[in-house]
Amino acid sequence: MTELTARPWLAGLAPYRPGAAAPSAAGSLSSNESALGASPHVVDAVTRAARAAHRYPDALATDLRAEIAARHGVPAEQVLVGNGSDELIFLLALAFLAGGGTAVCADPAYRVDEISTQVVGGTVTSVPLVADRHDLPAMAAVPADIAYVVNPHNPTGTLVPRDAIRRFRADSPAGLVVVDEAYVDFAPDPLATTAVPLVREGGLAVLRTFSKAYGLAGLRVGYLVAPASVVATLSGIRAPFSVNRLAQAAALAALRDRTHHEAVRVHTIDMRRRVSDLFTHHGYDVVPSHANFVLVRVPDEAAAVRRLADAGIAVRPGSALGVPGAIRVSVPGDEGWRQLRQALSRP
Ligand SMILES: Cc1ncc(COP(=O)(O)O)c(C=O)c1O
Structure with missing residues (x-):
């Protein structure tokens, strides 16, 4: 052996x-x-969903995906729901960084961006923050398959305006710019901040989570809004039932309780x-x-x-x-x- x-x-x-x-x-x-x-509606939804705990969940989270897509005004084919945004970050690494791919992140970065890249045998270039902010010009000078921007940034809480993200997308050689908006709900104007409208311009994806503003950290639901080709690639390599029945029901109820x-x-x-x-x-x-x-x-x-x-x-x-x-x-x-x-x- x-x-x-x-x-x-x-x-x-x-x-x-x-x-x-x-x-x-x-x-x-x-x-x-x-x-x-x-939301209290989440508890009711989870209780109802638990009655069908013996049945596999909907592999594609069809209802939740449709509701998210409608919220953002994008086709459902551009949305992928994951077991927390962490699962989606790992899927991005598996699909686009395995076996020698490259990622560029801020330093400090969200640790999972770095870990997922290293786990699949990729390498990370870390570009130090300047005055607690992403140094986007320096990040755009780094050749990479994926460029990660965390907006608002964790752990500093600083914000990149949408125009700066658009400029970065134009300047960066990265195949995909991933904007992680785990905390965007707490920005002064989330609708004016989010990079979701930039997805249709190509080469950019946005990560969101139900763990923060929706209070579902313990149930593990996040999603990606991305070009349909990226969603199709990730859908093809994911574990089919990674988002469980209770989590799907909870996220739908949370989304509806404005x-x-x-x-x-x-x-x-x-x-x-x-x-x-x-x-x-x-x-x-x-x-x-x-x-x-x-x-x-x-x-x-x-x-x-x-x-x-x-x-x-x-x-x-x-x-x-x-x-x-x-x-x-x-x-x-x-x-x-x-x-x-x-x-x-x-x-
Ligand atoms: C920037 C950032 N992205 C993603 C996550 C993880 O989100 P999830 O719970 O959806 O995996 C966190 C959690 O702290 C985070 O800070």
Whole structure:
């Protein structure tokens, strides 16, 4: 029997490290989950869907896909639903980067963009942010199969205007520009920001997730809006039932509850300002954020993480996200806000 060894390029891979949980959900501010949870209609939809748990889900998530396509005014053939946007990022890597492909990302990037590229034997060029923003001219100078732009950026929360994305698409030699809009619902004007209208111009795809503004992180649903040829390629290589029945029902219900979605958006934008002001008031530098978290520069990262942990609050250490000397704090709900204020006012 030959000894089974993992592919050599997997040896040095640094795996994804999820954020730590806090003793209470209110204090869990490390993973940018929704502070208001999912719509109550989601719970009903999941309960109904559970009655058919013995039956395989619709492989193509036809109803959800149609609703997403209608929302964006694109044909259903340009939409692919995945097990979180993470699955779609891995599918992009499998299809377009396996065996020596190249990706260009910001530094820091969303880790899954880097990991998925490395897993399939591709290479990543990382282009440092300038003043916490994507350096799009420098990224456009890098030859690559895929260029990833995270907008708003994680972990800084900075925003790239649509015109700059359009210019980047024109300037970049990348075969596909992937704009990850996990946090776009929290931008001041999501409709004016989203790159979805650029998909029809070619060579560009947009990733969205139900994990943030729709509060479905635990159910794992994301989607890609892309040229039909890209969707067809990814559809051909995906695991057929990766988006389960409960997740499809939940996402459809979440999408239809516009009132809850708007309440999450309003809460997040208001609370983001309060959290930013709180840290500023205590003498810290805060990067102006367009997402559901804020990046706070701290003189001693480990001490800041420990101090908050002692008060029952989990945040993400910046060094785990490629920004040492900072902490990333997810926008809390009212109880988490009370805990945060108390923790910061302790001597
Ligand atoms: C930029 C970015 N993209 C994608 C994701 C993952 O989304 P999903 O839960 O849909 O896999 C995250 C999650 O934190 C993220 O920050």
